[in-house]
Amino acid sequence: MHPVNPVYWLFCLLFGVFAASAAEPPRPSPLKSGIEFASEDLRKLQADDFANPGMLWVARGEKLWNEPAGKTGKSCAACHGAARQSMKGVATRYPRIDPGAARLVNLEGRINLCRARNQDAEPLEHESEELLALTAYVAHQSRGLPLDVAVDWQNRRNFERGRELYHTRIGQMNLSCSQCHDRNWGKQLLAETISQGHGNAYPAYRLEWQTMGSLARRIRACFYGVRAGLPDYGAPELLDLELYLAWRGKGLAIETPGVRR
Amino acid sequence: MLARISVPEQARRGEVMEIRIAVRHPMETGFRYDNFGRPIAKNVINTLVCRYNGAEVFRAEMGSGIAANPHLQFYLLAEASGEIEFSWVDDSGNRGRQRAAITVTD
Numbered sequence: 001m002h003p004v005n006p007v008y009w010l011f012c013l014l015f016g017v018f019a020a021s022a023a024e025p026p027r028p029s030p031l032k033s034g035i036e037f038a039s040e041d042l043r044k045l046q047a048d049d050f051a052n053p054g055m056l057w058v059a060r061g062e063k064l065w066n067e068p069a070g071k072t073g074k075s076c077a078a079c080h081g082a083a084r085q086s087m088k089g090v091a092t093r094y095p096r097i098d099p100g101a102a103r104l105v106n107l108e109g110r111i112n113l114c115r116a117r118n119q120d121a122e123p124l125e126h127e128s129e130e131l132l133a134l135t136a137y138v139a140h141q142s143r144g145l146p147l148d149v150a151v152d153w154q155n156r157r158n159f160e161r162g163r164e165l166y167h168t169r170i171g172q173m174n175l176s177c178s179q180c181h182d183r184n185w186g187k188q189l190l191a192e193t194i195s196q197g198h199g200n201a202y203p204a205y206r207l208e209w210q211t212m213g214s215l216a217r218r219i220r221a222c223f224y225g226v227r228a229g230l231p232d233y234g235a236p237e238l239l240d241l242e243l244y245l246a247w248r249g250k251g252l253a254i255e256t257p258g259v260r261r
Numbered sequence: 262m263l264a265r266i267s268v269p270e271q272a273r274r275g276e277v278m279e280i281r282i283a284v285r286h287p288m289e290t291g292f293r294y295d296n297f298g299r300p301i302a303k304n305v306i307n308t309l310v311c312r313y314n315g316a317e318v319f320r321a322e323m324g325s326g327i328a329a330n331p332h333l334q335f336y337l338l339a340e341a342s343g344e345i346e347f348s349w350v351d352d353s354g355n356r357g358r359q360r361a362a363i364t365v366t367d
Contacts (some may be wrong), residue, residue: 049331056265057285059265060285210328211329211330225353
């Protein structure tokens with residue numbers, strides 16, 4: 001029998017510690033979409049394609065898709081044809097790095113980039129009826145498909161910043177996203193059940209807003225909820241967070257247009 | 262004003278048809294205030310009418326109690342082929358109109 005080599009065991013211990021700290025934080029298990037925390041009435045409303053108020057924006061988006069835009073006078077359909085085919089699966093891969101802009105963009109941002117590059121059109125304003133309509137229409141073409149963002153060498157830094165922010169205490173209430181949505185989902189907060197905080201149903205119609213809103217609007221509302229300063233629409237921290245949320249919700253089916261309270 | 266309507270394309274004479282309409286409208290109640298404390302003016306769709314081949318078959322007179330983006334549903338008896346037409350007006354005078362063709366078979 002050989003004597004135990006202390007250097008060998010020290011190396012194993014250190015390697016084990018390093019490996020553990022580099023592991024991804026646990027995702028909620030089992031993964032549940034926000035609709036599973038909603039009331040029976042809300043579930044019925046979302047499932048009814050006519051009564052679902054978000055479908056009004058999807059319908060508007062379909063109109064806009066076929067309308068000429070910008071100085072070129074080309075519609076989205078002129079290049080992309082029928083969205084049902086060309087946009088299928090697209091929303092599952094966002095946010096992603098846009099090679100031309102060399103930065104992270106979400107679906108809203110990508111639509112505006114397309115307008116600028118290919119239609120010579122002005123960008124649509126954040127939370128405008130038109131941008132919500134087009135985003136909802138495009139995302140709707142991926143309804144039922146699972147979220148599937150890739151975290152690779154291109155967006156690794158964005159992902160890490162998003163993850164960092166998710167686990168950072170913020171605001172007067174000094175709460176992190178993780179404290180509610182990882183550790184206390186399923187429990188009650190002011191008579192409402194805390195969801196896991198996924199974005200798979202956005203843009204969504206929220207009863208509180210009585211209108212359609214983007215994921216960015218919903219995240220800003222959460223910042224407001226913990227009495228933290230609201231990041232601007234389009235701010236890099238908001239996009240990094242959206243990327244982290246998309247990774248965290250990987251496998252959940254897109255539900256756009258969602259209906260939420 | 263964008264609206265979506267649900268009218269069956271075909272029906273048999275005497276059949277009961279489910280008719281639905283959803284209208285994109287904020288239905289501002291008139292009870293809300295903005296961030297400066299100024300009242301936001303009331304603006305709701307006050308009248309919505311449905312005509313079947315020109316004859317009025319449904320009328321809704323609405324007020325602040327109806328939520329935003331109203332969704333209405335009612336039933337009609339299929340009598341003759343032709344057109345089902347919706348028209349509505351809000352407090353600020355904006356009008357909307359939507360129609361669908363219907364074929365009634367014997």
